[in-house]
Amino acid sequence: IPRMIEVIQGLVDKGFAYPAGGSVYxxxxxxxxxxxxxxxxxxxxxxAESAVGEDDKEHPMDFVLWKAAKPGEPFWESPWGQGRPxxxxxxxxxxxxxxxxxxxxxxxxxxxxxPHHENxxxxxxxxxxxKPFSRFWLHNxxxxxxxxxxxxxxxxxxxIKEALAKYSPDAIRIFILNSxxxxxxxxxxxxxxxxxxxxxxxxxxxxxxxxTDKGATRQLDIEPYREKFIKAMDDxxxxxxxxxxxxxxxxxxxxxxxxGYSVAQGQQLLIELTGIMGxxxxxxxxxxxxxxxxxxILISTRNELRQIKQFQLADGxxxxxxxxGIILEDTxxxxxxxxxx
Numbered sequence: 001i002p003r004m005i006e007v008i009q010g011l012v013d014k015g016f017a018y019p020a021g022g023s024v025y026x027x028x029x030x031x032x033x034x035x036x037x038x039x040x041x042x043x044x045x046x047x048a049e050s051a052v053g054e055d056d057k058e059h060p061m062d063f064v065l066w067k068a069a070k071p072g073e074p075f076w077e078s079p080w081g082q083g084r085p086x087x088x089x090x091x092x093x094x095x096x097x098x099x100x101x102x103x104x105x106x107x108x109x110x111x112x113x114x115p116h117h118e119n120x121x122x123x124x125x126x127x128x129x130x131k132p133f134s135r136f137w138l139h140n141x142x143x144x145x146x147x148x149x150x151x152x153x154x155x156x157x158x159x160i161k162e163a164l165a166k167y168s169p170d171a172i173r174i175f176i177l178n179s180x181x182x183x184x185x186x187x188x189x190x191x192x193x194x195x196x197x198x199x200x201x202x203x204x205x206x207x208x209x210x211x212t213d214k215g216a217t218r219q220l221d222i223e224p225y226r227e228k229f230i231k232a233m234d235d236x237x238x239x240x241x242x243x244x245x246x247x248x249x250x251x252x253x254x255x256x257x258x259x260g261y262s263v264a265q266g267q268q269l270l271i272e273l274t275g276i277m278g279x280x281x282x283x284x285x286x287x288x289x290x291x292x293x294x295x296x297i298l299i300s301t302r303n304e305l306r307q308i309k310q311f312q313l314a315d316g317x318x319x320x321x322x323x324x325g326i327i328l329e330d331t332x333x334x335x336x337x338x339x340x341x
Contacts, residue, residue, distance in 0.1 A: 001076050001085070003093050003097065004085045004089050004090060004093050005066075005078050005079070007089065007092065007093050007096070007123075007127055008024055008065045008066055008089060009079065010127050011026065011065065011123060011126060011127055012024065014126065014127070015027070015030060016030050016031070016123075016126040016127075017065055018058065019080045020056035020057070020058075021056040021068060022068030022069075022080055022081040022082075022083060023056065023064055023066055023067050023068045023080070023083065024064070024065045024066040024080055025056070025057055025058070025062040025063065025064055025065065026062055026063050026064075026065055026119065026122060026123055026126075027058060027059070027062060028042065028059060028061045028062055028063070028122065029042070029058075029059055030126075031122045031125075031126060034061075034118070034122050035118060036121070037113060037114070037117055037118050037121055037137065038113050038114040038118050040114065040118075042059075042061055045061050046060050046061060063086065063088065063115065063119050064086040064087075065085070065086045065088075065089050065123070066078060066080055066083050066084075066085060066086060066089075067083050067084055067085070067086055068080070068081060068082070068083045069081075069082045069083045069084060087116065087119075088115075088116055088119040088120050088123060089123060091116075091120050092120055092123050092124040092127070095124070096124065096127075096128065101124075101128040101130040101133075102130055102132060102133065102134070102135065103133065103134040103135070104134075104135055104136065105134065105135070105136045105137075105138060106133075106134035106136070106137050106138070107137075107138045107139070107140065108138075108139055108140070109139065109140055109142065110139045110140065110141060110142065110182070111142070112139070113139055117137070117139075120133070121133045121134070138181060138182075138237065139182065140181045140182065141179075141180075141181070141182055141183045141184040141185060142184055142185070143184075143185045143186075143187060144184050144185065144186045144187065145158070145186075145187050146186070150187060158187055160172070163192070166192070167192050167193075167195070167196055168196060168199060169280065170199035170202075170203075170279045170280060170281065170282075171192060171195040171196040171198075171199045172192070172195070173277065173278050173279055174195040174198050174199055174243065174279070175191055175192050175195040177239040177240065177242075177243050177277055178195065178198075178239075178240050178243055179240055180236075180237075180238060180239070180240050181237055181239065182236075198247065199279070199281070201247065201250055201251075202246065202247070202250050202270065202274060202279065202281055203281045203282075203283065204250075204254070204329070205249070205250035205251075205253040205254055205267065205270055206267050206270055206271055206281055207331060208253055208254050208257040208263060208267070209257055209331075209332040218256075218260065218261045218262065219261065219262050219265065220252065220253065220256050220261050220262070220263045220265060220266040222249075222265050222266050222269045225245060225246075225248065225249040225266070225269060225273075226269060226273070228242075228245040228248075229242050229245050229246070229273050232244075232245060239277065242273075242277070243277070246270065246273055246274060246277075249266060249269065249270050249273075250270060252266070253266045253267060253270065283338060295321070295326060295337060298317050298321065299317075299328065299335050299337065301317065302314045302317040302318065302328075302335075303335060305317070321337070325339055326338070326339060327339070
C-alpha cells in the first residue's frame with residue numbers, strides 16, 4: 001500500500017493524475033497513445049454507459065487510482081483521505097518493483113486487454129517515462145465447457161485437482177498445448193482421452209530399441225525436426241504446430257527403429273523438446289494391488305503361448321486384461337503392464 005500511494009502521488013506530481021472528492025483519477029487525455037493495445041481511440045471508448053460515471057471525473061474514460069472509502073468499507077490512510085487502491089495500480093507497482101520498467105512478456109486472458117492492461121500500460125509508462133511497458137503481450141483464449149466459458153460463477157468449473165484424478169499431468173499439458181494460446185479451448189473427456197494416448201505415444205518412442213549397439217550404420221537425421229519445432233515456437237508461440245512436429249518425430253523413431261536405424265539421437269531430441277513444453281514422459285505411477293501376482297502369471301502364460309505360436313490364445317489373454325483395465329506393453333526388454341487411467 002505505501003508503494004502504491006507513492007506511485008499514485010508521482011503520477012499526480014507529473015500531471016497524469018488528479019485528486020477529486022477523496023479519490024484520485026488517471027488523466028487519460030494527457031497520454032497521447034492511450035488505447036494502443038486494444039486499438040481504440042478515446043472517441044470510440046466513450047459510450048452512453050461510460051459517460052454516466054463519477055461526476056468528479058474530468059473525462060468519462062479517466063480511471064480510478066485511489067478510491068475514497070464509503071461507510072463500512074475497508075480503508076487505508078492516504079494523502080487524499082481514507083480509501084483503497086484502484087483495480088489496476090497494484091499490478092504496475094508489483095511489476096515495477098520486481099521486474100523493472102520494461103517487461104519482456106506480459107500474459108493474461110483476452111478479457112483483460114481493455115480496460116485492465118490498457119490502463120496498466122498508461123499508468124506504468126507515465127510514471128517511469130520508459131516505453132514500452134512490455135515488449136510482447138500474450139492474451140490467451142478462454143477455456144470453455146461446451147458452448148459456455150468455464151467459470152466458478154457458472155458452476156461449470158473443472159479444477160486441476162479433479163482433472164489429475166483422471167488424467168496424467170502430461171495429458172493435461174498436451175490438451176492445452178494442442179490449441180493455439182489465443183484460441184478458445186473446449187474441455188471434453190474425449191479430448192483429454194486423446195491427449196492421454198498422445199502422451200503414451202511420445203513415451204513409447206523414447207523407449208524404442210535404438211540398435212546403437214547392434215552395428216547400425218544408418219542414423220536418423222534429427223535437424224529437420226529441431227528446425228520445425230523452433231520455427232513453430234517462433235511463429236507466435238504456435239505450440240500446436242510444434243507438438244505436431246514432436247509426434248512426427250515419435251512416429252519416425254518407431255518406424256526407423258524397426259528398420260534397423262540408430263535412433264538414440266532422435267530419442268534424446270524428443271526428450272529435450274518435450275521437456276521445453278513441460279512434459280515429463282514419466283509412466284503413470286502404478287499402485288500396489290493384490291492382483292499383481294495373478295497378472296504376472298497371466299503375462300507369463302501369454303508369453304509361453306506366443307513362443308509356441310498359439311497367438312489366438314495369447315491375444316485372448318491380452319483382450320481379457322484390457323477389458324479389466326490393464327494394458328500390456330511388449331518391448332525388446334520384455335512385457336510390462338499398467339492400469340488404464
